[in-house]
Amino acid sequence: MAKDTKPVEQVDSVIVRFAGDSGDGMQLTGGRFTSETAVLGNDLSTFPDFPAEIRAPAGSLPGVSGFQVHFADHDILTPGDAPNVLVAMNPAALKTNLRDLPRGGTLIVDQDTFTERNLAKAGYDANPLEDGSLDGYDVHTVPLTSMTLEATKEVEGVTKREAERAKNMFALGLMSWLYHRPTDNTVSFLERKFAKRPEIAEANKRAFHAGYAFGETTEDFAVSYQVKPAKLRPGTYRNITGNQALAFGLIAASVKSGLPLFLGAYPITPASSILEELARHKNFGVRTFQAEDEIAAVGAALGASFGGSLGVSTSAGPGVVLKSETVGLAVALELPLLILDIQRAGPSTGMPTKPEQADLLMVLFGRNSESPVPVLAASTPAQCFDAAIEAARIALKYRTPVYLLSDAYLANGSEPWLLPDVDAIPPIEVDFTTEPPAEGDFQPYVRDDETLARPWAIPGTPGLEHRIGGLEKQDVTGNVDYDPENHDLMTRLRAQKVAGIASDIPELEVDDPDGADLLVLSWGGTYGPVAAGVRRVRGDGGKVAHAHLHYVNPFPRNTGEVVGAYERVLIPEINLGQLRKLIRAEFLVDAAGFNLVRGLPFRASEVQEAIEAML
C-alpha cells in the first residue's frame, strides 16, 4: 500500500468499538482488527457484546452486535470503559451505542444505511446525521455501502447482496489505515476463509483495500494514529479467549495427569464453545459427548471418572442447576469430577450472552445436605488456562467434584497470552490403587493421612472389585451404613477433606504498595476492571490495597488475616453481595459491597468512584 503522506499522531492507548447489525459481521471484523493489533505487539483486551438472538430482525435495536477492542503501548487490564472511536454500521447501532461514546469521540457511520426505513426501525424521528444531535462528536459520515459496491463491481460471479456484505471489510480497511495496523494477515485470512469461493474472497479483499485507500485519500480524515508496541514480558504470545483457554487447560491437565479427558456437555450459551473447541482435539484422546441433557452430561462424566478418566462437564447456570444431584453423588462417591460454570445473567434464562457472578452461592450450597465442594474462579481470559489445570489437580488429588467458575465476559473476551513452557507445567500425579491389600479385603473408604482422600481403584483392576453408591457409607469399609455416629463422622470427614485443601493452595496475595486502610477484595472475572479501578485511585494519589481470590472454597489460609488487617473492606461483585455474605459470616468482618447487576462487566471508572467514596 502507498506510503502515508498525512501527519501521524502518537497515542498511548485507543478503544475502538465496532457496532452493526447481527448480520453485518461485526464479530469477525472485531476479531480481525484484534489479530492485526496483536501481531503489531500492542497489549490488548477485547469484549464482544452480542444479542442472544441469532438474527433478530435486520436493522432493529435488539439485533445490534458489538465488539470492543482496547489496545495500548503499555499493559492494560480491561477492554476499556468507553470507546474513543465508534464505528456504527446502521442507525440502530448508533442509537444503542452512542450513549457510551464520550462527547468529542470519533464516530464513523455508514451514511448509506440512514434511510427512512432504517431510521424508523431504530426509532429515530429525525435523521441524527442531519438534525444536529451529533454536533459534539467528531463525525465522519462515509458512504460505506456504496463505496463497497463500487470497489467490488468488477468481480465476476458475486451478487449485489454478496458484494454489499463485504462492507465490514471496507470498514476494517479504513480502521486499519487510521491506526496503522498491518494488513497482510487479513488478506491471507480472507483467502483461507473463502477458499471455496475465490470470487467472494476477491470482493472482500477489494473492499478491504478500498477502505484503506479511502483513509489515505479522503480529506475527511486529516491524521492517522500510531500506538507503539507494548513492553510486555519477552516470549511468544497469542491472543486467547477465556473459553479457548479453558479447553486448552483441560487438555493440558489430561496430558499432565496421563488420564484421558472425557467431556460431557449439553449446548448452552456461553459455555458451548468449550465443547466445540475440545471436539476439535480428539487427537489428544479427548472424548466429547454431547448428551441429551445436562444431567446426562455430568452423569456420563462421572461414569468416565469411575473408569479412570478425567471427567469434566461444562455448562452455564440453567444447566448447572440440573447437575446438582449428580455433583452430590460425586461428593458421596468421592470421585474426581470437574464442573465448569460459565456464568451468565439470570435468574432462569435471564440474559444468556451477558456476564454475571451470581452463581457463587449456588455452587457452594445448591445441593441437599452437607455437601462440600471446592470452588475456584478464573480471573482473566488467559488465566482460565491455569485455573483449569489447578481445578483438575485438586479434583484428582482429593477425589472430589470441583467447581470452576468463569463468566460470559471471560468466555468471549480475549487478551494476549504469553505461551507457557509446556515442559515446565508440573505433572499431576495420579496414584490408582492397583494391588489388593496384603491382608483382608480392599477398603474403598480408608483415607490418606494427609489429604483424607480415599483410594481410587478403577474397574479392570483384579482383586479390588468393590461397590460404591450414594447411600451413606461406613468409614473405611464403604459398606452401606445407617449408624448415627458413623454418619456424623463421615459428614465431618467430607468437610475436613475439602477444608484441608487450604494448606495446598497459595496464600492470598495483597497488592498494597502504600500501606492503605481500605482493602478491595474481588473474585473471579472482575479482576481486570477492579485492578484498573485501583490503579486509577492510586494514580490520583489515593491509598488502596487490592486482593483477588482465585479460590472461594476453601479460602486461602490467610484470608481471615488479610481481611482482618484493614480498617475497611470493599467487595465489588456483579451480584447482590454473595462473596460479601461469605466473608462476613466466615470472618466476622463488616465488609461493604459495591454491586451492579446489569449483565455488564464493571467499568474501571465505576470501581474507582466506589473506592474513592470509601477513602
Add this chain to the structure above:
Amino acid sequence: MSEPNGNGAQPKLTAKAYKTDQEVRWCPGCGDYAILAALQGFMPELEIPKERIVFVSGIGCAARFPYYMETYGMHSIHGRAPAIATGLSVSRPDLSVWVVTGDGDALSIGGNHLIHALRRNVNIKILLFNNEIYGLTKGQYSPTSPRGKVTKSTPMGSLDWPFNPISLAIGAEATFVARAIDTDRAQLTEVLRAAAAHKGSAFIEIFQNCNIFNDNAFDFVREEKENRIHLQHGEPVRFGAEGERGVRLRSDGSAEVFEGDGDPLAWDAHHPEASPAFALSRLTRDTVGATPIGIFRDVERPVYDELMADQLRTASEQREGKLGALLAGGDTWTIS
C-alpha cells in the same frame, strides 16, 4: 488403561464367586432374588474376568442389585444409570457394563436417558425389573401400572395410560429388545446370553413380582404358562398348552392371535424393519391375555463406543497430539 487386565486364562468361576458378603435386603419372596440368582449363575459363562464387569444402577429396590454382585459396581441416583454407564462404557471399551433399573427408575425419572442410550447403541446391557409399581417408596403406581390401578397415591385409580416398555424400546431405535420372567431361569439365561453376545445396547424387560405391593401382577404368564408366546428366531410363533394358538400379521401389519390351524408368522428377530417386532409387542395381557417373551429384536448397527474410538484413532493418526503445538496454533507473535 484400555488394555484388558485379565488374560482370559483364569480358572472358570462359579455362581458363588459373584456373591458379596453383604446381606441381601429384599423382602422375602421378592422376584429380585430369582433374577440375582440367574445373573450370578450366568456370569461365569461370560468368561470375562470379574474385574472387568461393572453393574451400574439407579435408585429403587431393583437398584440395590450391584451391592450383591462381586464385581465393580455403582449404586447411583434415580434414573441416571444409563447416562453414567454411557460415560463408563464409552471411555472404557474393555469393560462389560450392565445397568439394573426399575420401571420407575427407567421409564419415569430416567426415561430420557434410557431412550438416548438405546438410540445411540452404547454398548451397555440394560435390565429393567418391571414390577409395575414403585417398590422402594412403598407402593405408588408406576408408568407401567395399568390404568385404573388403585394404590396409596391413586385411591380412585390411576389416570395415566401406561408405557409398554418393549414398544418404547423398539420406538427408541433399540438394536436388541427382549423380555423375560423372573422365575423362568432357563429362559432368562437364554436372553442374557444373547444380550451379552449382542454388540451395542441390549434392553431386557424382566417381569418381576413385587409380592408386597403388587403381588400376582404377572400371573397371567408367570403362573399360566400357556399364555407365554415364546419367540424363537426362525420358528413359527405358536403358543398355548398344546401349541393350539398362533400369531400372524394382518394385512395392515398389526398382529393377531388365531386358534387352531393357520399360518403363523415365522419369527425373524433380525428383520431389518422394526414393525413386525413392534406389532408383536402390542400383544399384551390387556389386548389378548397373552404376551410374547424372548427376543423381539436383535439387529446390528454401529456401536457408539466403537464409532467414538474410531474417531479418536483417525484424529491421532492424522496429527499427533502435541501440547506445545496446540497452544502455539493460530497467530502468534514474539517479543524479545
